[in-house]
Amino acid sequence: MTIRLTDTDFGELSNDVQHNDCERKVELSTWFGQSSSDWTFLRHNLELAIHESEYSEAVIVEGEHDDLPFLTSKFFLSGGMRTTTPNVPGVSDDYEEVAGYNYLFYLPDIQEFEHFTANQRKQCISIYWYPDLLSSFQSSFEELPVLLQQLIENPTKQRFHQPLGAITPAMRLVLKQILQCPFRETLRQMYLEAKVLELLVLQIAQWGENNLLLQRSLFFRPDEIERLHHAKAILNQKLQNPPSLLNLARQIGLNDFKLKRGFREVFGTTVCGYVQSLRLEQAKQLLRGTNLAIAEIAYQVGYESTSHFGYLFKRQFGVTPRDYRQHKGL
Template identity: 30%
Template sequence: MHCNEPETWYVIQNKEDQHCTLASRLNQFYQSDSSERIIHIPEQLGQGFWQLNRIHPSMELVHSDATFHRATSLSSVERDNSIKLSFCMGESLSWSIDGMPGEYEVNTLECAAFGSQHTSSTCEFALHQHFKGFTIKLDQTTLSETIQHLPIQHLTKAIRGSSGGFYNQKMSTGMIRMVNEMIQCPYTGELKQLYLNGKALELLAVYLSECIMDRSVSDNHQGLSRTDRTSLNKAKYIVDTNLAHPPTLEELCRQVCLNEFKLKKGFKQLFGLPVHAYVIEQRLQAAYYLLESKQMNITTAAATVGYNKTSHFSAHFKRKYGKTPSAYFNHSPS
């Protein structure tokens, strides 16, 4: 395998098993010239697959869905000049990068943007964890005219300015819906390519709008010092990680060292919603994913995201999506 092979995303190796069948299959998978390909995990290692669709010369889509019967570590060397957007639809995934301290992680319903540099990394697949991801790869050397009109330069700037070259953001409900629609594509052949192309461009536009352009504008809001923005981002993180039981406004102020006026005004200014409305929005997005992926029934999903009464959850859901959750998903409440 040589560095001048442009079609190769990664060179993959299992350092504990030089004859690893999965590593061999993945290398063949990424080197293949076919526009659509799939490999399955060897039964002795686990179950699941990697599937790739090259929808045109500048864009490839990879869907992976895997559960391992034993802990597995795969190392990869990335050599091409491309940008990747990886959407985590399953359990959290962590990895380390040679020469960089600590570990990197993308959590459930987060998107990681990375690329445009040569890296060597190792990913740990834990026993029985369900890894499910969807990646869009953009080849910067052959960007089509359509994609060139998107503000890709803002994405590369965000990646360069992020820690370790990985720019992680939370997925919105719209992104979750679009990724699921591509995973569950109902078409085959040329119609499938057309459908995936349109959906991928739609997802790119939404991602750039919500995670790159809006954030760039927010960061330039006047009246917020760098210290204030740091405290407000910390407040958002605390809320995001405690959706079911968020702290009171008073407690949140104490934790981030802001007075109530600065917290309420700054949070809305930076993130577009008051704290309470933001909590409701994030709860509804989390519940939408749980119901869309059929992981839970309505009652359990409502309780998981912090609603003590299913009726309150249903009212909020209908206000946002136009239908009650039972009508939207055709689910039984319990």
């Protein structure tokens, strides 16, 4: 069963609690699940939101972005979300955001559909900010990514949705500090503003570093390399039941030829090789950290045949699963 809601429906089901001029909480509790959004309003038109949700049924929320020219920096800590954006030039009409990765996008004045998977806890931290935040610091923007430079000069430039890669250890530390803010009132505002700015610096710097790496590729455009990183993120999220090559290529907006060639050139492996490597690494963790039967571990990481799993494991690591477990003392 799939629950379909509009933004208006969602608002009517939610309980909006205004704590003070700087904080707001929106909660939903209904028969198909719960969600909450904790908002903090900071200086420089910065808004910080901690979103959490878990639904017992699949949920699709239809929403519309207004025409305000703000950017969204999103950091997925758990769960994920599929979004469809029909007929938006320059943006994939069907993309996924997954746990452990961060995104930056500029999508004013569009219609979108957010797809939530049943029985999956989602937690993400989002920062909403305007391009003029950057111009308040200096007048030279040559070191910024080109899309941000264009937005500063003209906020009506084309929309984009930019996957920026895995959340780095430095980002993860700041995210943890935001979630565990030890202060109240004025000190809380000061602390969170500092952490939000630090997180934006880390994200924009990551984008810049990515662009330097992208320049090494002669065959692929920068946006195509980003799509390949997005493909990796999808495979990480759906390891036990990964999409087919054609379906994965469709999700990231490349053809299957570029997907296969891109994995070889950018990551040094094939799509299947990458999935196999991830599965076997997960199997190592289960062998080391649990007492599950080897057949059950094989099944959990996506192999129905225990003998085939054992063959691949030994080829990869030089020992059988049983010998590896015994060596680790389990």
